[in-house]
Amino acid sequence: MLLRSQGLHGVFVGAHAVSEGVLSRRQLRDGPYVRVLRGVYADPSLPRDHLLRCRATALLMPPGAALGARSAAAVLGAPQPGYGDQVTVLVPEQLQWRGPAGVRVRRVALPAADVEVTDDGLRCTTPLRTAWDVAALESTATAVGVLDAMVRADLLTVAGLAGLVRAGVGRWGAVRARRAFALVDARAGSPPESWVRVACALAGLPAPVPQYEVVEGGAWLGQVDLAWPEQRVVVEYEGAYHFDDLQIARDDERYRRLAAAGWRVVRLAAHDLRDMDAVVARIRAALLG
Numbered sequence: 191m192l193l194r195s196q197g198l199h200g201v202f203v204g205a206h207a208v209s210e211g212v213l214s215r216r217q218l219r220d221g222p223y224v225r226v227l228r229g230v231y232a233d234p235s236l237p238r239d240h241l242l243r244c245r246a247t248a249l250l251m252p253p254g255a256a257l258g259a260r261s262a263a264a265v266l267g268a269p270q271p272g273y274g275d276q277v278t279v280l281v282p283e284q285l286q287w288r289g290p291a292g293v294r295v296r297r298v299a300l301p302a303a304d305v306e307v308t309d310d311g312l313r314c315t316t317p318l319r320t321a322w323d324v325a326a327l328e329s330t331a332t333a334v335g336v337l338d339a340m341v342r343a344d345l346l347t348v349a350g351l352a353g354l355v356r357a358g359v360g361r362w363g364a365v366r367a368r369r370a371f372a373l374v375d376a377r378a379g380s381p382p383e384s385w386v387r388v389a390c391a392l393a394g395l396p397a398p399v400p401q402y403e404v405v406e407g408g409a410w411l412g413q414v415d416l417a418w419p420e421q422r423v424v425v426e427y428e429g430a431y432h433f434d435d436l437q438i439a440r441d442d443e444r445y446r447r448l449a450a451a452g453w454r455v456v457r458l459a460a461h462d463l464r465d466m467d468a469v470v471a472r473i474r475a476a477l478l479g
Contacts, residue, residue: 201245326367338378338384341376355367377399383416386466401413415427424456
């Protein structure tokens with residue numbers, strides 16, 4: 191599939207482009223094209239994200255294989271892993287394909303009913319099969335962050351996950367899947383919120399309410415990421431958008447109103463999430479007052 195004729199948004203196999211005369215080897219080597227995987231290139235205008243690597247991988251996968259786990263979840267619309275993260279490919283047990291560097295290949299039972307083809311031609315696992323593999327392969331926090339987003343996007347339902355657990359007794363990954371599925375909550379607004387909520391659950395803290403609307407004396411003080419209303423504690427995750435000057439002013443004013451109303455606010459940023467034990471300790475201290 192070539193740069194000027196294929197349908198995967200400018201992702202192409204370099205050897206094919208050279209053999210068909212679309213590019214010379216020198217143009218491929220010295221041109222503006224981005225090397226995504228060994229032998230696979232892309233138009234430099236495309237975003238360098240995990241989906242780009244999925245499209246590149248799809249050009250190399252053998253018939254019968256499918257993108258799986260977090261890669262399938264990203265293709266289906268869930269938050270993407272990083273650009274440098276491995277693409278996961280599931281291949282039927284009888285195939286011996288190993289894949290290039292940057293691709294994680296798992297030889298598994300892969301019935302046709304577990305595979306679907308997206309509108310742009312990518313073969314990936316169905317949402318339910320994807321949910322199982324994400325839960326079985328990833329840490330509980332990472333899995334819940336992905337699954338929360340999939341439920342929120344109506345790709346999955348909590349009832350569907352419960353049915354999957356019942357049907358999967360004794361299946362590989364059943365214990366990890368049951369643990370992750372039990373923590374799924376579609377109200378979570380972002381993966382970092384999910385990670386914090388899971389860390390609290392695993393540490394034995396009471397469950398917070400995601401996306402809680404704080405109302406005091408009939409006045410709406412704001413919607414917060416996580417709240418423990420009885421203890422009057424909230425946790426707010428400040429993503430990159432927070433550091434816009436106007437947003438900083440708005441957030442600081444909201445926190446001032448919450449504090450004035452007697453709420454304790456635990457503010458978290460990306461660097462805080464590198465040490466979840468410390469995050470849990472801060473939240474525990476706030477809950478104890």
